[in-house]
Structures are given as structure tokens and as C-alpha cells.
Amino acid sequence: MKALTYVEHGKFALTDKPKPSLQDPRDAIVRVTVSSICTSDLHIKHGSVPRAVPGITVGHEMVGVVEQVGSEVHTLKPGDRVTVNVETFCGSCFFCRHGYVNNCTDQNGGWALGCRIDGGQTEYVRVPYADQGLNRIPEGVTDEQALFVGDILATGFWAARISEIKAEDTVLIIGAGPTGICTLQCVMLKEPERIIVCEKDEQRRQFVRKHYPEVLLCGPEDCEDFVREHSDHGGADVVLEVAGAAGTFELAWKCARPNAIVTVVALYDEDQVLPLPRMYGKNLTFKTGGVDGCDCDEILSLIEAGKIDTTPLITHRFPLSEIEKAYEIFENRLEGVIKIAITAE
Numbered sequence: 056m057k058a059l060t061y062v063e064h065g066k067f068a069l070t071d072k073p074k075p076s077l078q079d080p081r082d083a084i085v086r087v088t089v090s091s092i093c094t095s096d097l098h099i100k101h102g103s104v105p106r107a108v109p110g111i112t113v114g115h116e117m118v119g120v121v122e123q124v125g126s127e128v129h130t131l132k133p134g135d136r137v138t139v140n141v142e143t144f145c146g147s148c149f150f151c152r153h154g155y156v157n158n159c160t161d162q163n164g165g166w167a168l169g170c171r172i173d174g175g176q177t178e179y180v181r182v183p184y185a186d187q188g189l190n191r192i193p194e195g196v197t198d199e200q201a202l203f204v205g206d207i208l209a210t211g212f213w214a215a216r217i218s219e220i221k222a223e224d225t226v227l228i229i230g231a232g233p234t235g236i237c238t239l240q241c242v243m244l245k246e247p248e249r250i251i252v253c254e255k256d257e258q259r260r261q262f263v264r265k266h267y268p269e270v271l272l273c274g275p276e277d278c279e280d281f282v283r284e285h286s287d288h289g290g291a292d293v294v295l296e297v298a299g300a301a302g303t304f305e306l307a308w309k310c311a312r313p314n315a316i317v318t319v320v321a322l323y324d325e326d327q328v329l330p331l332p333r334m335y336g337k338n339l340t341f342k343t344g345g346v347d348g349c350d351c352d353e354i355l356s357l358i359e360a361g362k363i364d365t366t367p368l369i370t371h372r373f374p375l376s377e378i379e380k381a382y383e384i385f386e387n388r389l390e391g392v393i394k395i396a397i398t399a400e
């Protein structure tokens with residue numbers, strides 16, 4: 056089968072690999088119907104994910120059909136349409152039992168697929184702990200509607216969940232890339248008083264304007280003033296930092312009112328400074344990144360009910376055989392790309 060492989064630092068290539076087989080009774084083999092490219096794939100390509108193993112098949116956003124299950128898989132059977140979770144988790148260790156599945160203590164716990172073990176930009180993928188890592192797609196939900204459930208949508212949902220958003224809140228979301236938009240949709244479900252999105256890219260701002268006209272928009276330069284003007288207590292009650300760009304961490308805490316919650320969703324390339332003397336007395340609560348992707352069934356129900364729709368994010372579609380072209384577009388942000396769906400041949 057064809058598989059997009061992490062060859063070495065700076066190089067991915069479409070190579071031939073044998074079809075995966077069950078290695079553990081809790082494994083399932085999934086035939087991938089649609090996958091997508093994530094910014095984290097680019098991080099692997101450019102060496103900023105040191106634990107990524109050369110030779111692995113990349114890709115951790117995918118949906119498909121269960122082809123085969125091990126003898127200890129109980130919730131799924133061949134033929135089931137499923138979303139695949141970016142995270143591998145055992146479901147029984149201390150962290151899993153508390154819902155902190157990102158910190159599962161299994162040797163493959165956390166983000167393994169398409170990083171430390173073969174992922175989904177291919178035809179078939181082996182999913183460990185299939186009872187945990189796969190969620191059945193409801194009948195009325197299409198593959199494209201479900202495509203982001205296991206990764207960026209799980210991230211947005213988790214971020215909104217831990218941010219303790221209340222009805223009277225002004226919520227600031229920094230960054231309107233794909234994960235920022237997923238976060239926005241999940242924050243909207245909480246129905247806060249107002250939502251402000253800060254984004255510097257004009258194309259992304261247009262996307263927000265078009266699809267979410269009720270949201271207030273600003274850029275990073277005027278963000279602090281804008282938030283102060285459009286909030287009731289001198290700053291945002293909740294800030295979700297999804298951009299991960301230079302200066303956006305500082306922007307996040309500066310735009311927060313005293314006693315606000317600042318949720319850091321972003322993955323930074325570099326260490327960030329927490330200037331405690333400058334924020335002394337502001338009494339902020341910080342929550343830091345690392346999605347616990349354990350709400351996928353709930354997310355799928357919300358999609359089925361028409362309350363979440365991420366299909367407008369899919370701006371491009373390519374068959375697997377043309378995935379290298381898709382990467383070129385995604386990596387260089389050509390043609391107004393947001394997300395690309397990679398389909399089986």
C-alpha cells in the first residue's frame with residue numbers, strides 16, 4: 056500500500072509499505088477513507104518533534120472503516136465507520152481513569168499515531184487500544200463532517216470545556232487557524248455574552264466574518280485596546296491562546312482581566328516567559344496545553360445534531376497519490392487553504 060513516510064529531517068515521501076496486521080488482541084485495522092494534513096505534521100517534517108521516529112507513516116487526522124479487530128476489542132466490529140483518535144490511551148491507568156488521557160502511562164500513550172507509530176496518511180492503519188481510540192460515526196454524519204473529531208476538534212472541545220466559560224463572560228480567542236476555528240465553534244456552544252477573535256491574517260479574518268458574523272474581530276496590534284473597550288471588567292474573563300506565534304502568549308495574559316482564566320491551547324516552537332513580577336496581583340489562572348481527547352462520542356453527537364460543522368474548513372481535496380502536492384499547498388499556505396481532505400483512490 057502507499058504511505059506517506061517521514062524519511063528524514065525535512066523529507067516526507069510516498070513509499071510502498073506492507074499492509075499492517077494486528078499486533079495485540081486490543082488492536083484494530085482501519086481502512087482509511089479520508090485523512091487530513093495537520094500543522095503538527097509539518098512540525099515533524101522540520102524536526103521540532105524530536106520523538107518522531109524516522110520511517111513511520113505520518114498523519115493523525117483520519118476517518119475510515121474497521122477492517123479487522125483483535126479478540127479483545129469489544130465495542131467495534133468490521134464494517135463500522137469510525138473516527139480515529141490522535142491519542143493512544145489504555146483506558147485503565149490512573150490518568151485515563153481521571154480523563155487525563157493525554158498522559159496515559161502506556162508506552163504508546165499520548166500522541167503516538169503518525170509520530171512514534173505508523174499513522175493515517177495511507178490506506179490502512181493499525182490502531183492500538185481500539186475500544187478507546189476509535190469512535191463510531193453516526194449514520195447521518197459524513198466522513199468529511201467527522202474528519203476533525205479525533206484531533207483539532209477534540210482540542211477545541213477540550214479547550215472550551217476546561218475554560219470554565221460562563222454566560223456573562225467575554226471570551227477572547229487568539230488565532231483563527233483550523234484549531235482556532237474549532238475552538239471558536241466549541242466556545243459558541245457555551246453561549247458566552249461575547250466572543251472576540253484576534254487574528255492577523257486577513258484571509259482568516261474574512262473566513263470568520265463570513266461564517267460567524269456574530270463574533271467580534273480584531274488584530275494583534277489593536278487587540279489589547281479592543282478587548283478593554285468590548286468587555287465589562289477591563290479585560291477578557293476567559294482567554295484561549297490558540298495561535299502559538301511570537302508575542303501571542305504575552306498578548307493572552309495582558310488581555311485578561313484580573314482573576315481571569317487563560318487557557319493555552321497552542322504548541323510553541325520556543326520557551327515562553329512568564330513575567331511574574333509584571334502580573335503580580337492580577338491573580339490569573341493558567342491552564343496549559345495537551346488535549347485530553349476523550350469526548351469524541353459527545354462531539355459526534357453534536358455534529359449529528361447540527362450544532363458543530365467543520366466542513367467549511369475543508370478548502371481542498373486530493374487523492375492519496377497526490378498528497379505531496381497537497382503538502383506543498385498546505386505548507387506554503389497557497390490558494391487560501393485552510394484544511395485539505397486526502398481521499399482514498
Ligand SMILES: [Zn+2]
Nearest residue numbers: 093094095206
Ligand atoms: Zn494534529
Ligand SMILES: [Zn+2]
Nearest residue numbers: 145148151159
Ligand atoms: Zn492509560
